[in-house]
Amino acid sequence: MSHVSPAAPGxxxxxxxxxxxxxxxxxxxxxxxxxxxxxxxxxxxxxKHSDVLAGLTQINMFFENSTRxxxxxxxxxxxxxxxxxxxxxxxxxxxxxxxxxxxxxxxxAMHPDLLVxxxxxxxxxxxxxxxxxxxxxxxGDGRHEHPTQALLDALTIRRAKGRLHRLNIAICGDIAHSxxxxxxxxxxxxxxxxxxxxxxxxxxxxxxxxxxxxxYDDMRExxxxxxxxxxxxxxxxxxxxxxxxxxxxxxxxxxxxxxxLALAKPDAIVMHPGPMNRGVEIDGTIADDINRSVIQEQxxxxxxxxxxxxxxxxxxxxxERMEQAG
Amino acid sequence: xxxxFLNARLIDPEAGTDAPGGVLVADGRIAEILPERTDPAxxxxxxxxxxxxxDVVDCGGKCLAPGIVDIGVKVCEPGERHKExxxxxxxxxxxxxxxxxxTRPDTNPAIDSPETLEFVTRRxxxxxxxxxxxxxxxxxxxxxxxxxxxxxLMDAGAVAFSDCDHVVANTKVFSRALTYARSCGALVIAHxxxxxxxxxxxASSSKFATLRGLPAVSPxxxxxxxxxxxxxxxxxxxxxxxxxxTTARALPALERAKANGLDxxxxxxxxxxxxxxxxxxxxRTFFKVKPPLRxxxxxxxxxxxxxxxxxxxxxxxxxxxxxxxxxxxxxxxxAGAVALETLLPAALRLYHAELLDLPTLFRAMALNxxxxxxxxxxxxxxxxxxxxxxxxxxxxxxxxxxxxxxxxQNTPFDGQRMQGRVLATYVAGAPVFRRD
Numbered sequence: 001m002s003h004v005s006p007a008a009p010g011x012x013x014x015x016x017x018x019x020x021x022x023x024x025x026x027x028x029x030x031x032x033x034x035x036x037x038x039x040x041x042x043x044x045x046x047x048k049h050s051d052v053l054a055g056l057t058q059i060n061m062f063f064e065n066s067t068r069x070x071x072x073x074x075x076x077x078x079x080x081x082x083x084x085x086x087x088x089x090x091x092x093x094x095x096x097x098x099x100x101x102x103x104x105x106x107x108x109a110m111h112p113d114l115l116v117x118x119x120x121x122x123x124x125x126x127x128x129x130x131x132x133x134x135x136x137x138x139x140g141d142g143r144h145e146h147p148t149q150a151l152l153d154a155l156t157i158r159r160a161k162g163r164l165h166r167l168n169i170a171i172c173g174d175i176a177h178s179x180x181x182x183x184x185x186x187x188x189x190x191x192x193x194x195x196x197x198x199x200x201x202x203x204x205x206x207x208x209x210x211x212x213x214x215x216y217d218d219m220r221e222x223x224x225x226x227x228x229x230x231x232x233x234x235x236x237x238x239x240x241x242x243x244x245x246x247x248x249x250x251x252x253x254x255x256x257x258x259x260x261l262a263l264a265k266p267d268a269i270v271m272h273p274g275p276m277n278r279g280v281e282i283d284g285t286i287a288d289d290i291n292r293s294v295i296q297e298q299x300x301x302x303x304x305x306x307x308x309x310x311x312x313x314x315x316x317x318x319x320e321r322m323e324q325a326g
Numbered sequence: 327x328x329x330x331f332l333n334a335r336l337i338d339p340e341a342g343t344d345a346p347g348g349v350l351v352a353d354g355r356i357a358e359i360l361p362e363r364t365d366p367a368x369x370x371x372x373x374x375x376x377x378x379x380x381d382v383v384d385c386g387g388k389c390l391a392p393g394i395v396d397i398g399v400k401v402c403e404p405g406e407r408h409k410e411x412x413x414x415x416x417x418x419x420x421x422x423x424x425x426x427x428x429t430r431p432d433t434n435p436a437i438d439s440p441e442t443l444e445f446v447t448r449r450x451x452x453x454x455x456x457x458x459x460x461x462x463x464x465x466x467x468x469x470x471x472x473x474x475x476x477x478x479l480m481d482a483g484a485v486a487f488s489d490c491d492h493v494v495a496n497t498k499v500f501s502r503a504l505t506y507a508r509s510c511g512a513l514v515i516a517h518x519x520x521x522x523x524x525x526x527x528x529a530s531s532s533k534f535a536t537l538r539g540l541p542a543v544s545p546x547x548x549x550x551x552x553x554x555x556x557x558x559x560x561x562x563x564x565x566x567x568x569x570x571x572t573t574a575r576a577l578p579a580l581e582r583a584k585a586n587g588l589d590x591x592x593x594x595x596x597x598x599x600x601x602x603x604x605x606x607x608x609x610r611t612f613f614k615v616k617p618p619l620r621x622x623x624x625x626x627x628x629x630x631x632x633x634x635x636x637x638x639x640x641x642x643x644x645x646x647x648x649x650x651x652x653x654x655x656x657x658x659x660x661a662g663a664v665a666l667e668t669l670l671p672a673a674l675r676l677y678h679a680e681l682l683d684l685p686t687l688f689r690a691m692a693l694n695x696x697x698x699x700x701x702x703x704x705x706x707x708x709x710x711x712x713x714x715x716x717x718x719x720x721x722x723x724x725x726x727x728x729x730x731x732x733x734x735q736n737t738p739f740d741g742q743r744m745q746g747r748v749l750a751t752y753v754a755g756a757p758v759f760r761r762d
Contacts, residue, residue, distance in 0.1 A: 022537070101653050121655035122539035123609030142657070144539030182539060210533040 013312050016320070017129045017136040020145035021186040029187060033155050033164070036301070036308035040155075043079065043304055052311050053082035056113035061103075062139070063089040063119040068274055068299070069139050069149075073116045076306035082114065100124060101131055108132040113317060114310055117141075135313040137306075143177050149273055150183035152305040154191070156298050157228055160269050165192045170222055170264075172198040173232035173254065173281050174243075176205050180273050181232060185211055198222035199254060202243040219254050223263045231256055231272045234281050247280055257283040261292070269294045328352045328375050329755055330366055334385035334716070338706040339392065339689035349390060351712040354754035358708055385716055388749060391688050392704050393425025393456075393713035394669065395695040397486075397515070397593060398569055398641040400662070401427070401458075403449055404442065405434030409734045410646035412446075415666065416454025418731040420759035422667035423748040424642070425713035426457040426703060428695070431468070432490035438463035438474045440482040447483055455758040456751075457713070459485045459699070464503050464514060470494040473503040476510050485699050488515035488569065491616050493551060495521050497558065504564035513698065515567045518551035518576065519617060528657050529618045534603050540656060545573040545620060552576045556583045559590060567698060568592040571637055572620050574627035581636055591698050593639035594628050596665055600672045601625075601738060611652045611659035612738045615643070629681050632690050638698065640690040642669040646734030664732045668739050674719055674746035684719065712755035719746045 013028045021029075042048060058077040062070050070086060077084040089103065098106075100119070107115065108131070115136045117125045122142030129136040140146040158164040169188055175181045175197050185208070188195055195213045197204050209215050216222030223229065234250065244250045256270065270286055270293045278284040287293050329351040336347040336359070348360035350369070360369070370377045396419070402409040419427050429446070431437035437446060443462055450458035462484035466472045469492075476487060487507060493516070494500035507514050527543035529535035535542035552568060556579060559566050571580060571592045583590045595615070603619045613619060620628075631637040645662025652659050665672070673691065676682040696704025703711045727740035751759040 099650070099653065100655060119655065121657045123657075124655035126608055127653075127655055142539050142655075179539060182537070205531070205536065207531065207533050207536040210536075 014316060015313070016316060018147055018309050018313060019126055019129060019136065019138045021147050021150050021183045021190070022145065024147075024190070026190050029151070029154065029190065032151055032305065032308050032312060033158060035311060036151070036155050036304040039304035039307040040301065043300070048079050049081065050079060051081040053077060053080035053114075053314055056082045056314055057111065058082040058084045058114040058116065058310070059107060059112045060084065060086045060116045060139075061089050061107070061118070062087070063117070063124070064140070065090065066118055066139070069118065072299070072302040073137075073139060073306050076303050076310060077114070079303070080307055080310060082310070100128060104128045104131045108134070114313065135317050137309060137313065140179050143179050143182070145183045146179040147183050148302070148306050148309060149180050150187040151309065152298055152302040153184055153230065153271060153273070154187055155301040155305055156271065156294050157269070159297070159301070160294055161227060167193045167228055168196070168226040169193050169228040169230060170196045170198055170226045171230045171232065172219065172222070172256065174203045174234050175199055175208060175232070176203045177235065178232050184230065185213060189213075196222050196226065200244055200250075219260055220263055223260055226264045227268055229256060229261065229264055229268055229270050231270065231282050233273065233275065234277060251280055255279070255281055255283065256286055258286060261286060268292070271295065271298060273298070327755060328380040329712075330369070330380055330382045331390055331714070331716075332364060332366060332382060332384055333387060334390035335387060336706060337389050337391035337684045337688050339685050339693040340705050340707060342685045342689070344684050346387075349706065349714065351714075351752075351755040354712055354756070356706065356708055356710045356712050359706060383716070389684065389717050389719050391684070391715055391717070392692040392706055392710070393715050393751065393753070394423050394691045395426040395428065395699070395701065395704050396424045396642050396644070396666070396669065396691075397428040397567075397639060397695050397699070398430055399424075399427040399644040399666065400430045400432060400646065401446075402433060402646055403446060409648050410732055411453065412449045412458065413453035414731060414733045415644070416450075416456050416458070418664070418666040419454070419456045420751045421731050421748060423670045423715035423717060423751055424456060424666050425715070425751060425753050426459060426696070426701065427454070428459045428461060428485060428699065430490050431461050431463040431488065432492075436463045436468045437461075438466050438468070440475065440478045443479055443482045443484060456753050459483070461486045461488050461515065463487065464489045464507070465494060465499065468492045470496055470499055473499070473506060476507055476512050480510055480512060486513040486515050486567070489517070490569075491517050493517055493519050493521040497554070501558050501562055504558055504562040504566070508562055508564040511565070513565045513567060515569050516555055518548055518555055518568045518571065520547040520550040520554075523547040523550065524617070527618065528614065529606065530603055530620050532603060532621060534606070538606070538609065543618070545575055545624065548573045548617060549576040549579060552579050556588065556590070559583065559588045563589070565589045566591075569641070570595050570598065570617065570643065571631070572598040572617050572628060573624045577627060577631050577636060584636070591638040591694070592636075593641050594632065594637050595641055595643040596669050596672045597643065597663060597738065598625065599629055599632070599640065600675050605738065606656070609656040610738075611654065611656055612663060612736050612740065614656060614659050614661050615645075615663055616661040629676060633682055633686055635689070638690065638694040640673065640687070642666050646732055647736045648734055652736050662736070664730065664734055664737050666732065667730050668725065668737055668744070670717060670748060671725070671744035671746050672739065675744070677719065678745055712752060714752045715748055716750040717746060717748045721745065721747060723747060
């Protein structure tokens with residue numbers, strides 16, 4: 001069974017790469033989400049295969065450990081019929097002293113069509129995109145951007161709330177080191193939502209206020225009346241007294257439990273990009289509460305959004321090649 | 327040998343004037359500053375000069391100024407000659423109007439012994455067409471633990487002592503080095519920065535750095551470093567020069583220290599005067615310098631401090647890096663930019679923007695650095711060495727980095743429109759560069 005995209009190649013989304021939300025316009029975001037909605041339907045069918053990427057090669061290059069994102073991209077590519085290869089970069093050439101650009105040039109010579117890249121340094125994916133001939137998708141670079149995460153979060157919110165504008169959205173936890181927070185802040189801001197950033201000031205630098213967000217270091221105050229509570233993962237290496245005094249104090253002040261969640265709107269949804277630290281930033285029972293938590297939906301939307309993003313980029317890539325061929 | 331420069335626009339930083347005139351050069355020195363419309367035949371007769379043995383240069387109304395004295399040039403010998411040698415740095419300096427390079431000891435190995443210093447002095451004398459005055463490290467290996475042989479190094483020709491961008495974090499070591507240096511009359515050049523706070527930073531903390539997700543340092547780290555150094559100066563009475571003051575917040579402390587009579591001067595880099603943090607744009611590593619580029623408000627404050635004289639000197643902070651060290655993600659890329667050839671055109675941006683006049687620029691680029699190092703150059707005065715540059719302040723051009731004479735071409739000005747460049751450079755009266 002073949003999936004048919006709803007529209008002819010749209011003239012609006014014309015980007016070569018998906019490097020960040022910063023470069024997307026609101027209508028492009030909507031276009032990706034609309035297409036992703038159709039892929040949600042496809043993914044729920046018993047026969048999930050489409051061939052829109054048939055004949056194209058997708059390489060997943062992960063310079064940083066990832067299970068979920070890599071699996072999500074891999075599945076997205078396979079459902080659309082691409083030939084998918086995974087490369088665990090931290091295990092290979094990096095150790096042999098090869099530079100990022102050399103690695104990119106080597107892969108480029110293998111003629112991939114879609115390159116999915118995660119790298120521990122901000123801007124590394126932009127750099128790589130300048131050097132290759134294919135479409136590059138940023139799967140997370142340092143603390144810069146993680147665009148597909150923000151898109152999947154947006155799709156989850158839109159489906160749960162029926163809209164993606166004029167919502168009060170709280171993003172809680174380690175904002176400073178989070179690319180998820182940055183991409184979400186930009187995306188949700190572009191779609192005209194009110195954003196609150198909640199966390200200890202060591203993890204929520206004041207410069208974020210310049211993006212139009214409201215900053216709260218009191219979580220109870222910050223959660224009052226919000227429609228969406230987005231929790232972030234607290235990295236283990238930040239728990240040792242450098243940024244917060246201890247795990248238990250963090251949980252006490254910034255962990256999402258039933259008491260704090262009660263301050264949000266009664267129908268507020270709870271999100272988390274995963275993997276969760278139960279008992280550190282989120283109470284286990286809230287994470288599992290099917291009436292509040294949309295964490296499993298986020299994972300499902302992740303595959304659909306990545307299918308949509310790769311579909312759109314592949315259309316542009318094919319159009320560009322047709323043009324070049326004359 | 328006699329050379330007569332006529333019909334020039336004389337930039338005199340000492341007098342603070344920018345006026346028509348001429349210069350008579352004899353035996354490598356400035357013999358006389360001449361009024362406008364000097365008649366050469368009449369002058370030669372009056373001074374008993376054989377016209378056959380004299381060169382006459384018609385400056386055509388272009389600017390004649392003292393050659394630039396650039397404190398803090400990195401030449402990558404010993405250790406990384408593939409990035410820059412004395413020959414290429416010297417050619418770049420001549421083409422850029424830098425007649426005296428004061429070179430940095432942050433080589434590999436560091437220039438921290440009289441033997442290494444003698445090696446670079448020999449290399450410089452053999453290869454560089456301009457004056458080269460070496461600095462030496464303040465501590466061995468620039469490691470901040472033991473002071474170098476400051477006395478021997480001065481005997482060997484070290485003009486100042488600096489660990490460059492390595493801050494001597496141990497205040498006990500630094501205070502002793504300052505005390506010892508004072509007894510030798512040595513100038514210590516330091517990098518005012520709180521090293522722990524600024525550790526790992528690739529940008530100045532700001533909205534822009536937040537958006538780009540770059541590890542950033544508060545500009546306050548510079549003030550903290552300067553405050554510490556000023557306290558140590560009060561303790562030790564040493565001669566001190568801050569290599570780069572780049573933030574508005576550090577300026578009041580500098581002003582107070584000067585008012586209190588401490589022997590302190592300060593410099594800044596041409597990049598911090600002409601670029602700001604937003605120039606990094608999409609992670610352009612040629613704009614990665616140390617300290618990182620600052621906000622526009624900081625840039626304007628620092629320009630104003632140069633205008634008032636609070637900041638004494640402008641340097642190129644010439645730092646060659648090969649392509650490999652720059653073709654990396656921004657955080658991993660090496661810091662620094664070449665600037666010997668772009669120092670003057672970039673400085674002229676400030677002139678064309680009507681922020682600084684030419685005598686002020688040459689006070690900061692020639693007179694003040696020379697004075698601080700006790701050199702007779704940097705002025706347009708009878709008796710001074712005839713280190714002169716002739717430049718066109720207005721000619722427009724687009725910079726192509728591959729035309730630079732440096733071995734490394736990591737300039738942030740590649741492809742940018744510049745206005746003004748050197749036409750000829752003279753060291754001790756002899757031409758070392760002429761633009762075709």
